[in-house]
Amino acid sequence: MLFRRLKFLGWLVGLLVVVLGGSYLFAPQWLMQANFTREAMAAHLDKHSVQAGDTRWSYYEGGDGPTIVLLHGFAADKNVWLEMAKLLTPHFHLIVPDLPGWGESSRVADASYNIDTQAARLDEFVQTLRLQRFVLVGHSMGGAIAGVYASEHPEQVAELALIDAFGLKSTPSVLDREVQAGKNPFVYDDRAGFERATAWAFKKPPAVPGRFIDVLVKRNQQDHAFIERGLRELRQPSQYLAVQNRLGQLTMPVLGLWCHEDRIVDISALDSLRNGLTAASAISASTINGCNHMPMLEKPEQAAQILSGFALSH
Numbered sequence: 001m002l003f004r005r006l007k008f009l010g011w012l013v014g015l016l017v018v019v020l021g022g023s024y025l026f027a028p029q030w031l032m033q034a035n036f037t038r039e040a041m042a043a044h045l046d047k048h049s050v051q052a053g054d055t056r057w058s059y060y061e062g063g064d065g066p067t068i069v070l071l072h073g074f075a076a077d078k079n080v081w082l083e084m085a086k087l088l089t090p091h092f093h094l095i096v097p098d099l100p101g102w103g104e105s106s107r108v109a110d111a112s113y114n115i116d117t118q119a120a121r122l123d124e125f126v127q128t129l130r131l132q133r134f135v136l137v138g139h140s141m142g143g144a145i146a147g148v149y150a151s152e153h154p155e156q157v158a159e160l161a162l163i164d165a166f167g168l169k170s171t172p173s174v175l176d177r178e179v180q181a182g183k184n185p186f187v188y189d190d191r192a193g194f195e196r197a198t199a200w201a202f203k204k205p206p207a208v209p210g211r212f213i214d215v216l217v218k219r220n221q222q223d224h225a226f227i228e229r230g231l232r233e234l235r236q237p238s239q240y241l242a243v244q245n246r247l248g249q250l251t252m253p254v255l256g257l258w259c260h261e262d263r264i265v266d267i268s269a270l271d272s273l274r275n276g277l278t279a280a281s282a283i284s285a286s287t288i289n290g291c292n293h294m295p296m297l298e299k300p301e302q303a304a305q306i307l308s309g310f311a312l313s314h
Helices: 002-026 028-042 078-088 115-129 141-152 174-180 191-201 210-222 224-234 244-249 268-276 300-311
Strands: 046-052 055-062 067-071 093-097 134-139 157-163 254-259 283-288
Touching: 028 046, 028 078, 028 210, 046 115, 055 078, 055 115, 067 078, 067 141, 078 093, 078 300, 115 141, 134 141, 141 157, 141 244, 157 300, 191 210, 210 224, 244 268, 254 268, 254 300, 268 283, 283 300
Parallel strands: 067 093, 067 134, 134 157, 157 254, 254 283
Antiparallel strands: 046 055, 055 093
16 A cells, blocks of 8 residues: 555656646746746735726735835836745735736737826726825836826825836936947847846846746747837936926835946936935935845845835834
8 A cells, every 4th residue: 555655656746747847848938927826825915907097907915014015117027026025915915016018917009108107007006906095116117107106196105115216317327328329138039138138137147947038038029119119218308307307296205225236227316316305204215235226136135124114114
């Protein structure tokens, strides 16, 4: 009997290896999605969707405590927050959406997805979910959307946290100079291009399995036109100074959190943020060493600690 059980377990393990190996080789997108599902479960997040305005929003929700809404950056999706989310859900109720046009949220052909229109869509999402006052957190492009939304809806935003945020006056970054030279580091067609793109955002790029990279390359290729158009929109003065032009309208407590070695949004933007917040009820500023543009992935524990302290202090 024991031998038969061991034989069955051996057969089951062998089958699992074959299935996982086959999935990695022939259906890596399934295996990658399964990994995100596993990470979401570890963070106590459930995936939902809701129609708000012109967008079918996909989002994670979970945790207990004050509500925090987390907005991702350009050419990213809600999954960038998963590592940090598992540190936050014991203390906070999280809403983590794919912004319209990105990830699993829907996209309208030829519609604008600039900072202002995304902030308007965010308001439709907030109203649909009937969220009350919450902590709004935005990273990179998501930071610009968060800043614009907070300036226009201060009654909804209890606190605002901008992480390596776009939309502020700063010394041109290394990436800014590349874009001004007519290059777009956010588009790529092969594994080497993916590695170059991640090198822009990470001090030490994460190790990603080759077949997963192939999935990301294919998605990026499908999104080339959308990414190119989005970058052109963001280069308009009304967009790259979207938060700068509204700093005086921000009345809630504001946190600026930057990686000290950010190559995409220069850390000088943090000075512009602090100097321009003439009406904010409280101003906090923090920097993290040893990361580039993605503190939620490069330094999740430190970023979560800073954000938690800020959110619970007002």
